[in-house]
Amino acid sequence: MTSPIRTERHGDVLVIISDNPPVNALGAAVRSGLDAAIRQGVADASVTAIVIRCDGRTFFAGADITEFGKPMQGPGLGEVIDMTEAADKPVVAAIHGTALGGGCEVALGCHYRVAVPSAKIGVPEVKLGLLPGAGGTQRLPRIAGVALAVQMTALGDPISATRAAEAGLVDRVVGEDSLAADAIAFAKEVAAKRPIPRASERSVQPDPEAIEAFKKAQGRKMRGFDAPAANIACVEKASSGASFAEGIAYERQEFMTLMTGTQSAAQRYMFFAERQAAKINGLPADTRPRPIRKVGVIGAGTMGGGISMNFLQAGIPVTIVETAQEALDRGTGVIRKNYENSAAKGRYTAEKVEGMMGLLTPTLSLDDLAGCDLIIEAIYENMDVKKELFAKLDKIAKPGAILASNTSYLNIDEIAAATSRPEDVVGMHFFSPANVMKLLEVVRGAKTAPDVLATVMALAKPIGKVAVVSGVCPGFIGNRMLSQRGAPANQMLMEGVAPERIDKVLTDFGMPMGVYQMSDLAGVDIGWHRDPTRIESIRDALAAKGRWGQKTGKGFYDYDEKRQPTPSPETRAIIDEFRAKGGHAAKDYSDDEILAGLLYPMVNEGAKILDEGMAQRASDIDTVWIYGYGWPVYRGGPMFWANTVGLDKVVAGLEAQGVAVAPLLRRKAEAGELF
Secondary structure, three states: OOOOOOEEEEEEEEEEEEEOOOOOOOHHHHHHHHHHHHHHOOOOOOOOOEEEEEOOOOOOOOOOOHHHOOOOOOOOOOHHHHHHHHHHEEEEEEEEOOOEEEHHHHHHOOOOOEOOOEEEEEEEHHHHOOOOOOHHEEEEEEHHHHHHHHHHHOOOOOOOOOHHHOOOOHHHHHOOEEEEEEEEHHHHHOOOEEEOOHHOOOOOOOOOOHHHHHHHHHHHOOOOHHHHHHHHHHHHHHOOOOOHHHHHHHHHHHHHHHHHHHHHHHHHHHHHHHHHHOOOOOOOOOOOOOOOOOEEEEOOHHHHHHHHHHHHHHOOOEEEOOOOOHHHHHHHHHHHHHHHHHHHOOOHHHHHHHHHHHEEEEEOHHHOOOOOOOEEOOOOOHHHHHHHHHHHHHHHHHOOOEEOOOOOOHHHHHHOOOOOOOOHHHEEEEEEOOOOEEEEEOOOOOOOHHHHHHHHHHHOOOOOOOEEOOOOOOOOOOHHHHHHHHHHHHHHHHHOOOOHHHHHHHHHHHOOOHHHHHHHOOOOOOOOOOOOOOOOOHHHHHHHOOOHHHHHOOOEOOOOOOOOEEEEEHHHHHHHHHHHOOOOOOOOHHHHHHHHHHHHHHHHHHHHHHOOOOEHHHHHHHHHHHHHOOOOOOHHHHHHHHHHHHHHHHHHHHHHEEEEEHHHHHHHHHHHOOO
């Protein structure tokens, strides 16, 4: 087998080149080739300096993901890096594309680094619940300082070559099109310089103020995660006066703790789950997506405006339709304001904002959608109104145009039946705010054509979404499962558990908000019958008192002018009065019992969704919950979480709650299987 590593001589400089498409991942063959090439360069007395670079679009972009979960073949990356650093002649890393994870660590083990201006350098291991375990947490602070090392390791976001050069992480920024030649020239320049600068031989200046400031600024973002704290601890070890060897031993210990923990297993699982979700079962291999050059959006409200922004940001022209000029002006004004707010934060230039707005065509006429390749309906949830609209679109839209509904609950097949082309109809359920939330539930109707499904799934990536295929059922995947949480939560209210305690159990678990915080955000009055004398539920009682949620400053909680919630004595009294009228006895719940009571029924519904074929795989369900509902990624989604709890325990808990156990869940529990 040909090695992905080759060498070239340029005078007295040995150039080691990796050619391992697509991203020069540091698999066993690459590590072995690097090991042999470094040894060759060190042993050859005629070589005075060594350059390491990569062919293709990038420098080493990290580990080989196909090796995840398998026994590691030697040599280990740490060994190769240590040998590189120990070389008695200068080694120069020539960086283009991205130097990520192990690729960054290879560069840190080199004595010098040159990079093109467009290069990015980073250690994203924290996003897989890990840390750079080949010396990265020890070399990075020794080269670039504690503050930057903490930021890079604990957040995992790459930095630009320019920023790296300012920090001393890159020694020279070179020509975008002359990296190979410039790296060789630089190697010749430093060939005779002594002592050779080795990161492991440098001392680190402690910077406790920078670490505390970072923790304070990023504490909320890192809450619940184990890996950021471990990364910070390793950088602190490097700056504690410990020797490099002691730091490496500490890094290895922390790495193994994370690697064998549930959080990293969950985060690595989700890494693959997201990629797996893009694969569509039952789709012919030769299916070609339809071209989408122009998009129509019906409705300029919160959802329609947010949906439009996704396409405008991707450079796709949008025609947006409303029924009244005032609503149209308001909707387009909100789009512009959102873009201008982003520009004020440095995300866009003013020219970019004008360019995106220039792609937007506002109109009051559905007829202006005739030239669109994809038309997305984003009006309110009413089946009759949607069917009437799709019947109109059937006559207006050109042949081959895709007709999509943003419905979050309604039957796509019934909507499609209102047209003469049900094969062109599909569900595209965006999550609010649609320009921010990453999930796109793609609802496959009974007659949805394969190329329609393929088109919408392929379109997700350029508009910044993670798409998951769902079958047609009430609420699809996410909302169908969410609906199972309401009844047990309300039962707990009836048994005297305060709404803020129920919510705290969920937020302590890692959810962004609890049941009643979400209710207040959405509006307690949603679906209310509007008769204040008819009190059939706690929601009715709250709505009758004008406690409609955040929009009225009071709901399950009271809100201040900044919409910060506090427990409400009035709500407590309303609940107690309703409980007393219904004769509900109080019951004590532990936090674990509250959590099980809320989440086990959701897992149960997930099992039904799988058994019915409404989701292609358990990991798709988990992807929906991670990207659509804020389920903590370090718990891996509800189905993965159920595996960690134990399916037999979930079954027993459901039985204790009096919930009928889904047949698939029971079968898996009895067989000792996992989702």
